[in-house]
Amino acid sequence: MVGAMETPGRKPAPVSAPPLPGSFYARATDEVARDLIGRVLVHDAPEGLTAGRIVETEAYFGPGDPASHAHRGPTPRSSIMFGHPGIAYVYFTYGMYHLLNAVTEDHGKAGAVLIRALAPVQGQELMRARHVAWRAARNRTPPAHTRDTDLADGPGKLTIAMGIDLAQNGQDLTGEKLFITRGEPVADLAVAVSPRIGIRQGTEHELRFFVKGDPHVSKG
DNA sequence: CCACCGATTGCT
DNA sequence: GCAATCGGTGGT
Numbered sequence: 001m002v003g004a005m006e007t008p009g010r011k012p013a014p015v016s017a018p019p020l021p022g023s024f025y026a027r028a029t030d031e032v033a034r035d036l037i038g039r040v041l042v043h044d045a046p047e048g049l050t051a052g053r054i055v056e057t058e059a060y061f062g063p064g065d066p067a068s069h070a071h072r073g074p075t076p077r078s079s080i081m082f083g084h085p086g087i088a089y090v091y092f093t094y095g096m097y098h099l100l101n102a103v104t105e106d107h108g109k110a111g112a113v114l115i116r117a118l119a120p121v122q123g124q125e126l127m128r129a130r131h132v133a134w135r136a137a138r139n140r141t142p143p144a145h146t147r148d149t150d151l152a153d154g155p156g157k158l159t160i161a162m163g164i165d166l167a168q169n170g171q172d173l174t175g176e177k178l179f180i181t182r183g184e185p186v187a188d189l190a191v192a193v194s195p196r197i198g199i200r201q202g203t204e205h206e207l208r209f210f211v212k213g214d215p216h217v218s219k220g
Numbered sequence: 221c222c223a224c225c226g227a228t229t230g231c232t
Numbered sequence: 233g234c235a236a237t238c239g240g241t242g243g244t
Contacts (some may be wrong), residue, residue: 067227072242075241076241077241091240092238092240093226093228093239094226094228094229094238095237095238095239096237099227101227114227116227138236138237154228155228156228156229157228157229197227198227198228200226202227
C-alpha cells in the first residue's frame, strides 16, 4: 500500500491501486501510448508521494524510426529500449532535463513511450518545492504563481515535479516505487492524435496522443 | 580525441 | 528568436 487515505464505502484513490501488469507494456508501442492516456503515474519517494494522471504521450519505435534513440540499433544508452517491457527508460538531455519513457514490445524488439505531461493528483506541494529547488540550483528565481497546470505540462517539467532522474533509469514500472496504475481509461472521443513534436525527422506519422482540451498538456 | 547536437524550457 | 548546458554518439 502506498499510504493514501481511504474512506469506507468510497472507491480507493488512484494512487492506492496496484501497478498495471507487465503484459500491459508487451504490446505494439503506439497501442501502449494510446492506452497510457488517463493512467496514473505514481512515485513513492523518500521525501513524499507524488502522482499525476497521464494526459500526453508519444510512441518511439526501433530501427526504421529516425526520431528514436534505437534507430541505429542498441547503444549503451538505447539498449534498454530493446529490453524487457515495463521498465523505465530515463535519459538526460539538453544538459539539464531528464525525460521518462516506459519500455514496450517484447524483449529483443525496441520500443518506448515518452510520458509528456501529467495532471497532478497528489503531492502538488512537493512538486512545487522540487521546481523551486531545481531553479534555485541554477540560480534562477522561483516562479511567482505556479498553478497545477504549470507543474508537469511537459516531459522535462514532469520529471522535476515527480523527482525522477537517472536513478530511476531501469526501474521496474510494475514495482512499488515508481509505477503506473489503471486510473480511468479515456474514451477515443476525448483523445486527440498529432505528429510527434520537438523532433526533426519522423513527423509523418500521428504518434502523439493527448487529452483534447486538457490544460495540462504541453504547449509544444 | 573532438565536434556536433538534441524526444526542452523560458526569457528577449 | 535564441541561449542554457553537457553527455551520447559517430567520425577522425
